[in-house]
Amino acid sequence: MTEGRRTLHALNAPQPVRVAVGGDGLPAAVGGREVEAVREEWRVEEGWWTDVPIRRRYLELVLAGGRIAMVFEDRRRPGRWFLQQAGG
Numbered sequence: 001m002t003e004g005r006r007t008l009h010a011l012n013a014p015q016p017v018r019v020a021v022g023g024d025g026l027p028a029a030v031g032g033r034e035v036e037a038v039r040e041e042w043r044v045e046e047g048w049w050t051d052v053p054i055r056r057r058y059l060e061l062v063l064a065g066g067r068i069a070m071v072f073e074d075r076r077r078p079g080r081w082f083l084q085q086a087g088g
Helices: none
Strands: 019-020 029-030 033-045 056-062 068-074 082-087
Touching: 029 056, 029 068, 029 082
Parallel strands: none
Antiparallel strands: 019 029, 029 033, 033 056, 056 068, 068 082
């Protein structure tokens, strides 16, 4: 019997996503799906004392059809968006 290799995968790891931003600076579409509403917005800035600080703008969104998505913009590299979580 051959023993297979095990690979560890991070749960809920952020994935790059295409976000269309409207004139108000808020996401208008995520991955091609229209944003119906912004439920919440917050910022995280930590590790400023390290070589790799975290500066993120998080948004919890309601997408067309009612799907909930949490995305963040990397404020160190504006315009780079990531999908943190999506649910039904």
